[in-house]
Amino acid sequence: MEERVVEREFGELALNMGPQHPSTHGVFRLQLHLRGETIVKVVPHIGYLHRGVEKLSETLDYDMLPPVYERDDYLSPTSNSLAFVLAVERLAEIEVPRRASYLRIVVAELQRIASHLVWLGTFGLDLGGALGGGATLFLYCFRERERILDLMESLTGTRFHTNMNQIGGVRYDVYPGFDKEVIETLSYIENRVGEYREALDANPVFLERTKGIGIVPPWLAREVGASGPVLRGSGIKYDLRKNKPYLSYPEFEFGVPVGKEGDVYDRYSVRVEEIVESIRIVRQAIEGLPEGPIHSRKPLKSATLLKPPKKDVYVAVESPRGELGMYVVSDGSSKPYRVKVRSPSFSNIALIPHILPGHLVADAVAILGSLDPVFGDVDR
Amino acid sequence: MSFLEGFAQGIVLLGSVLGVVAYLTWFERKFSGRLQSRIGPYWVGRPHGWLQPIADGLKLLAKEDLIPLKADRLLFNLAPVWVVVISFLGFAFLTFTSNWVLVNIDLGLLYFSAFGSLIVVGVFVAGWSSNNKYALISALRTAAQMVAYEIPLVLSLLVPAVLVGSLDFKDIVEAQKGGWFVFFPFVGQVSILVFLLSALAEGNRIPFDLPEAESELVAGFSVEYSGMKFAYFYLGEYVHLLAVSLLTSILFLGGPDGPLFQGGVWVAIKTLAVFVGILWIRWSFLRLRIDQMMLLNWKFLTPLGLLNLLIAGLWASLNYNP
Numbered sequence: 001m002e003e004r005v006v007e008r009e010f011g012e013l014a015l016n017m018g019p020q021h022p023s024t025h026g027v028f029r030l031q032l033h034l035r036g037e038t039i040v041k042v043v044p045h046i047g048y049l050h051r052g053v054e055k056l057s058e059t060l061d062y063d064m065l066p067p068v069y070e071r072d073d074y075l076s077p078t079s080n081s082l083a084f085v086l087a088v089e090r091l092a093e094i095e096v097p098r099r100a101s102y103l104r105i106v107v108a109e110l111q112r113i114a115s116h117l118v119w120l121g122t123f124g125l126d127l128g129g130a131l132g133g134g135a136t137l138f139l140y141c142f143r144e145r146e147r148i149l150d151l152m153e154s155l156t157g158t159r160f161h162t163n164m165n166q167i168g169g170v171r172y173d174v175y176p177g178f179d180k181e182v183i184e185t186l187s188y189i190e191n192r193v194g195e196y197r198e199a200l201d202a203n204p205v206f207l208e209r210t211k212g213i214g215i216v217p218p219w220l221a222r223e224v225g226a227s228g229p230v231l232r233g234s235g236i237k238y239d240l241r242k243n244k245p246y247l248s249y250p251e252f253e254f255g256v257p258v259g260k261e262g263d264v265y266d267r268y269s270v271r272v273e274e275i276v277e278s279i280r281i282v283r284q285a286i287e288g289l290p291e292g293p294i295h296s297r298k299p300l301k302s303a304t305l306l307k308p309p310k311k312d313v314y315v316a317v318e319s320p321r322g323e324l325g326m327y328v329v330s331d332g333s334s335k336p337y338r339v340k341v342r343s344p345s346f347s348n349i350a351l352i353p354h355i356l357p358g359h360l361v362a363d364a365v366a367i368l369g370s371l372d373p374v375f376g377d378v379d380r
Numbered sequence: 381m382s383f384l385e386g387f388a389q390g391i392v393l394l395g396s397v398l399g400v401v402a403y404l405t406w407f408e409r410k411f412s413g414r415l416q417s418r419i420g421p422y423w424v425g426r427p428h429g430w431l432q433p434i435a436d437g438l439k440l441l442a443k444e445d446l447i448p449l450k451a452d453r454l455l456f457n458l459a460p461v462w463v464v465v466i467s468f469l470g471f472a473f474l475t476f477t478s479n480w481v482l483v484n485i486d487l488g489l490l491y492f493s494a495f496g497s498l499i500v501v502g503v504f505v506a507g508w509s510s511n512n513k514y515a516l517i518s519a520l521r522t523a524a525q526m527v528a529y530e531i532p533l534v535l536s537l538l539v540p541a542v543l544v545g546s547l548d549f550k551d552i553v554e555a556q557k558g559g560w561f562v563f564f565p566f567v568g569q570v571s572i573l574v575f576l577l578s579a580l581a582e583g584n585r586i587p588f589d590l591p592e593a594e595s596e597l598v599a600g601f602s603v604e605y606s607g608m609k610f611a612y613f614y615l616g617e618y619v620h621l622l623a624v625s626l627l628t629s630i631l632f633l634g635g636p637d638g639p640l641f642q643g644g645v646w647v648a649i650k651t652l653a654v655f656v657g658i659l660w661i662r663w664s665f666l667r668l669r670i671d672q673m674m675l676l677n678w679k680f681l682t683p684l685g686l687l688n689l690l691i692a693g694l695w696a697s698l699n700y701n702p
Contacts, residue, residue, distance in 0.1 A: 205665055
């Protein structure tokens with residue numbers, strides 16, 4: 001009774017957070033219902049960045065599509081094209097040389113490091129604002145990421161959308177001296193990330209803002225189909241590189257970091273540890289790079305030549321954000337009949353209406369940041 | 381002091397504070413740039429961006445002044461003026477050297493803190509009159525935060541006053557000739573800590589810049605302001621910050637006391653040192669949440685300030701010899 005009177009007199013404040021907002025990580029709208037500053041209900045709205053990639057795929061030849069998919073998740077382009085390329089290769093039963101598989105891993109893991117560095121930087125912005133300590137963390141992380149982009153540039157000629165993956169292999173081979181540059185960059189980043197980790201773990205404000213906030217219980221993570229660091233932060237050891245291996249991942253030694261509580265801090269620490277694990281993988285791949293061809297279909301004569309048999313296939317890879325799956329249906333022509341992308345960000349932000357209520361507005365920003373959504377990936 | 385003389389001194393003070401504040405913003409941008417491995421402004425007035433504050437001022441003057449259709453026009457226009465005027469008024473009572481102070485009254489400290497606590501009215505009115513939900517939340521936060529942090533602020537300000545037995549800045553400066561209050565065992569260190577923390581909260585600086593909180597509330601109370609009115613808030617913030625730095629140097633760091641140089645030079649050096657400390661905190665800390673911030677105040681700063689004041693009072697009464 002008391003409760004109802006209060007509600008009638010003061011009501012709830014409906015606040016539209018986004019689509020233009022500094023910390024919604026793109027164009028995302030959260031319809032927050034507040035009582036005071038406490039969130040009582042959340043309705044997320046997506047679709048502001050829909051670009052119709054799936055429909056576009058039906059009008060393009062298979063060999064034209066990997067670059068298009070690189071634009072999908074714009075923080076880790078390679079894992080998108082990798083998923084598509086793997087799907088088509090399974091569809092058309094194309095063998096990939098071992099050297100190509102290793103090079104794909106090198107690029108994918110380097111981009112995982114870059115993506116996690118962007119995440120750490122923007123997470124700083126979420127917690128500390130663009131006019132304070134957060135900006136400092138942001139700029140430091142972007143400085144380190146720049147080193148990886150430089151590596152990409154010297155390897156492929158492009159800083160970001162590398163076009164490395166092609167159906168049948170990779171486009172660029174390493175040049176002499178590349179391994180040395182990679183090892184050097186990796187040890188630089190390893191040092192710096194260790195420093196940031198130390199600084200953040202000793203920062204009482206950071207711990208206050210992240211520990212015990214936005215807890216995702218394991219059952220909820222399973223229920224909504226969360227994957228990647230969000231799922232592992234909740235303590236479920238599920239990594240496609242281990243559980244459903246693709247490429248040459250079984251040949252490498254690496255750990256799968258998991259959290260305990262499933263709060264924002266655990267997701268942060270899982271990501272930071274993943275940077276370290278990725279560094280290990282790249283080191284092994286660079287040291288054990290096998291000799292041989294990098295492409296099994298070269299020279300490509302015409303883009304319309306590839307006509308997979310009538311079949312459908314689902315292939316998933318572990319992108320920095322989680323399970324990125326491609327479901328490709330072929331009708332025997334040179335263009336896919338249908339492509340469906342199972343994007344990790346989409347499933348991960350489905351957690352929002354479940355975990356936000358009860359938190360304050362400031363926590364909403366921290367929790368959204370900790371899920372690491374990329375809206376190019378959500379809306380496709 | 382005749383009226384004309386006072387008027388002239390007021391103009392000089394106003395002008396110099398404005399100039400100092402303009403170049404403090406330049407200094408902050410350069411400083412934060414270095415901290416973040418950037419260069420900071422350098423194009424306007426090369427090679428060090430010397431003209432950047434002037435260019436910024438001109439740009440803000442030339443910008444279109446937007447007033448939301450459903451805003452309360454009178455309050456919306458008054459709020460920034462209020463903030464700036466009140467921030468400047470506090471300066472009138474501060475002493476810059478051992479003998480130059482604009483308004484010489486023996487209750488300087490009281491007046492200063494009184495004017496400092498009036499700023500909250502302007503910020504609250506700005507948030508309310510904008511008719512924007514983000515601004516409204518920010519206004520409510522402001523009211524809660526600034527009023528709460530007023531208490532530890534005044535408690536820590538009272539410590540030097542109790543030790544000296546006077547609210548006059550001149551007496552406080554005079555009493556520190558023998559030893560600065562920051563070196564006063566326990567009481568001095570605790571009160572400067574409480575003072576700086578609550579002054580950061582009063583001045584809306586990170587880690588306590590919750591009214592602004594641009595990652596949550598976009599820009600808080602100033603979200604609907606543009607052009608020169610926005611600049612007024614910014615100006616008010618920096619003037620307040622300068623006042624806090626100056627006050628710290630006067631109350632705790634001995635003010636003009638020091639070897640070699642004139643008193644004014646020492647005040648400037650100490651003020652700048654405190655200012656750099658505040659900047660350093662700003663550019664290396666994240667932001668607290670509103671409830672954590674209130675807990676910090678009520679459960680830590682206020683009890684500590686009270687205890688500190690009690691000890692200072694005991695010490696003063698034991699050493700009382702009229």
